[in-house]
Each structure stands twice: as C-alpha cells, then as structure tokens.
Amino acid sequence: MNDPVAALRGYQPSPDLLGGRVIxxxxxxxxxxxxxxxxCAGHGATVALLGRKPEKLEATADAIEAAGGAEPLLVPLDLAAADQGAFERFAQLLRREATRLDGIAHCASHFVPLGPLAEQSLDTWLxxxxxxxxxxxxxxxACLPLLxxxxxxxxxxxxxxxxxxPAAYWGGFAVGKSALPALATIWSGELEKSGRTRMNVLVPGPIATPQRARSHPGEDRARLRAPEEAARAYLYLLGDASAEVAGKTLIL
Ligand SMILES: NC(=O)c1ccc[n+]([C@@H]2O[C@H](COP(=O)([O-])OP(=O)(O)OC[C@H]3O[C@@H](n4cnc5c(N)ncnc54)[C@H](OP(=O)(O)O)[C@@H]3O)[C@@H](O)[C@H]2O)c1
Known part of the structure; x- marks a missing residue:
C-alpha cells in the first residue's frame, strides 16, 4: 500500500465522488x-448534519442548498448529554429518513482552555x-448496521x-484524542473480514476555525490552513481512493 499521506497530497476528488451516498x-x-x-455535498453526497445548535445547522444547510447540493438532514444532538438510547434513536431516524449510511466524519469537539492537569476537575474530564x-x-x-x-x-x-x-497543559482534551487511533485500529481489525467498513483517524493540523482561535489566541490566522483545504483530506478518506487504508492515523 502506498503512503496514504503522500497519496493525499496530490489528491483531486472527482465532482461525483460521493454521488448517491449518505454521509x-x-x-x-x-x-x-x-x-x-x-x-461532501459539493461532491454529490446527501449529508446528515449533527451539532448542538439547530440554527447553525440550518445555516450550513442553507449554504449547501445555495451551492446546488441535495437537501441535508438536520439532526441536533448534544453529544455531552446523549445516552445509549439517544444514539439508538438517532440511528433509527437516520435509517428512516436517509435509508442508508456510507460514511461518518466525526468533527464535533469539546475544547476547554489550556491549563495544568492539577486544575482540571472530574466533571471537566468526563x-x-x-x-x-x-x-x-x-x-x-449505533450506526454500524447501516454502515x-x-x-x-x-x-x-x-x-x-x-x-x-502529548504536551504540557493540553490536559483531558489531548488524553481523550490520543485514544482515537487505538479505537480506529481495534475496530478496523474487527471489521476486516467484512471488507466493507473502514475506520481511520485524521489529524488535520492547524486550521483557521473558532476552536483554533480559542486554543491559540493572538496567532496570525492568515498562516493557517483553510478549513476547505483540510476538507479535501476527509473526501480522500471517505471516497474509494483510500479503499485500502484502514485502521490508520494520517497526520497532515
Ligand atoms: N482547528 C484546528 O486547528 C484543529 C487542529 C487539530 C484538530 N482539530 C480537530 O478538528 C475538529 C474540528 O475542530 P474545529 O476547529 O472545527 O472546532 P470548532 O470550531 O470548535 O467546532 C466544533 C464543533 O463541535 C460541535 N460540538 C461541540 N460540543 C458539542 C456537543 N456537546 N454536541 C454536539 N456537537 C458539539 C460544535 O457545535 P455547536 O457550534 O453547535 O456547539 C461545533 O460545530 C475537532 O475534532 C478538533 O479537535 C482542529
């Protein structure tokens, strides 16, 4: 298998990369x-949008439709509060409304200002x-049967x-994120025989987003990668060009 990060550098997604798929x-x-x-919507997918605040999801949906994309499915859900039942209801809704699921891009993230571990509480960690x-x-x-x-x-x-x-002051945020490669590798190994579902981790590097403004205040944002550029890496991992990449962590 070629180095996926190298393959990603020259990657140009075709306009209909995700045509007929639900992401x-x-x-x-x-x-x-x-x-x-x-x-994803710009490359043919119907997208299901999950986030905490419905008005923000509506704004994303408006931008997708204004650009000619298919009408998205909006699913507000607070991931900090969701229990087993909430995730199962979410998957049932997806099955009912979208009928299929071809991929998930997990981009939601909870961030707290940097500080010493000694000052982080159990509630913050949880x-x-x-x-x-x-x-x-x-x-x-919950979505595995669909996937x-x-x-x-x-x-x-x-x-x-x-x-x-890991570096000092990144606390429970970094500790939680550090377990994702293990999750993707373990799960990909368990799914290998099915040959249908792959899981990987993408470390996108510095990107000009609201979270970055909180983690690195005062930084020159003009030097950061644009979110749209990083999104190309998700297209690579969601599409067939990466069909042999499973259980890996790609660091951009
Ligand atoms: N930006 C960077 O430089 C950078 C670098 C490396 C990795 N990353 C990673 O890239 C991903 C995206 O980061 P970003 O910079 O785009 O972050 P961001 O601007 O802070 O956006 C985070 C998103 O997560 C959602 N979210 C937060 N808490 C949630 C909850 N409890 N339930 C549901 N949704 C919730 C937020 O939804 P609401 O707005 O509705 O609350 C928001 O849409 C994260 O996993 C981050 O760790 C970012």
Whole structure:
C-alpha cells in the first residue's frame, strides 16, 4: 500500500465522488465540520448534519442548498448529554429518513482552555471524554448496521496534534484524542473480514476555525490552513481512493 499521506497530497476528488451516498458529519455547524459537510455535498453526497445548535445547522444547510447540493438532514444532538438510547434513536431516524449510511466524519469537539492537569476537575474530564471519545464510539456503534450494509463505508475520527504528541497543559482534551487511533485500529481489525467498513483517524493540523482561535489566541490566522483545504483530506478518506487504508492515523 502506498503512503496514504503522500497519496493525499496530490489528491483531486472527482465532482461525483460521493454521488448517491449518505454521509453523516458531526460538528457541522461551524469550523471544520461545516467545511467537510459542504465539501461532501459539493461532491454529490446527501449529508446528515449533527451539532448542538439547530440554527447553525440550518445555516450550513442553507449554504449547501445555495451551492446546488441535495437537501441535508438536520439532526441536533448534544453529544455531552446523549445516552445509549439517544444514539439508538438517532440511528433509527437516520435509517428512516436517509435509508442508508456510507460514511461518518466525526468533527464535533469539546475544547476547554489550556491549563495544568492539577486544575482540571472530574466533571471537566468526563465532558471532554464523552464528546471527544465516547460519543464518536457510541454514535458509530449505533450506526454500524447501516454502515456494514453499505457496499463500502468509511468512518473518519478527527484526531489532534497534541493527542499524537502529548504536551504540557493540553490536559483531558489531548488524553481523550490520543485514544482515537487505538479505537480506529481495534475496530478496523474487527471489521476486516467484512471488507466493507473502514475506520481511520485524521489529524488535520492547524486550521483557521473558532476552536483554533480559542486554543491559540493572538496567532496570525492568515498562516493557517483553510478549513476547505483540510476538507479535501476527509473526501480522500471517505471516497474509494483510500479503499485500502484502514485502521490508520494520517497526520497532515
Ligand atoms: N482547528 C484546528 O486547528 C484543529 C487542529 C487539530 C484538530 N482539530 C480537530 O478538528 C475538529 C474540528 O475542530 P474545529 O476547529 O472545527 O472546532 P470548532 O470550531 O470548535 O467546532 C466544533 C464543533 O463541535 C460541535 N460540538 C461541540 N460540543 C458539542 C456537543 N456537546 N454536541 C454536539 N456537537 C458539539 C460544535 O457545535 P455547536 O457550534 O453547535 O456547539 C461545533 O460545530 C475537532 O475534532 C478538533 O479537535 C482542529
């Protein structure tokens, strides 16, 4: 298999890359998730948009439709509060309204200002781990029957530079993100025989988003990668060009 990060550098998605497919994007109301949702819809997918705030999802849906994309499915859900039943109801709604699922781009993320571990509370940790680690697992698990029924499905978890290379003051955010490569590798191994569903982690690097403005205040945003550029990497992992890439962590 070729180096997927190298393959990604010259990757040009075809306009109908995701034609006829349904892709779920979490955190679709702003930042990277919004750009990924627009990119998927712009390459033929019908997208399901998940986020906390309905008005932000509506704004993303308006932008998709204004650009000629298919009408998205909007599914507001608070990943910090969702329990097993909520994830199962979500998957049932997806089955009813979208009938199929070919991929998930997990872009939602809970971030807290950097600080010493000694000052982070249990409640802070539990919310970080719920949104950034447990919810990507539980949401994917609830959707697994749909994903494994699709001819070729792909799940992309969004990692973090400081999850891959932990550093002081990144706390429970980095610890939660650091477990995603293990999740993708374990699950891909378990699904290998089916040959239908792949899972990978993408570490997108510095991108000009609202979260980045909080994690690196005062930084020159003009030097950052645009969310639209990073979205191309999600198209690569969601589409067939990466058919042999499974259980990997791609660091951009
Ligand atoms: N930006 C970077 O430089 C960078 C670098 C490396 C990795 N990443 C990763 O890339 C991903 C996207 O980051 P971003 O910079 O685009 O973040 P962002 O601007 O903060 O957006 C995060 C999204 O997550 C949603 N969200 C937060 N808490 C949620 C909850 N409890 N339930 C449902 N949705 C929730 C938010 O929805 P609402 O707005 O509706 O609350 C928002 O749409 C994250 O996983 C992040 O860790 C980013």
């Amino acid at each position: 779920l994007v979490t955190g679709a109301g702003q930042g990277l998730g919004r750009a990924v949702a627009l990119a 919310t970080l781990l719920r949104v950034n680690l447990a919810a990507p697992f539980a949401l994917t698990n 494994t029924a699709a001819p070729a499905s792909s799940v992309v978890f969004t990692g973090e530079t400081h999850g891959a290379a």
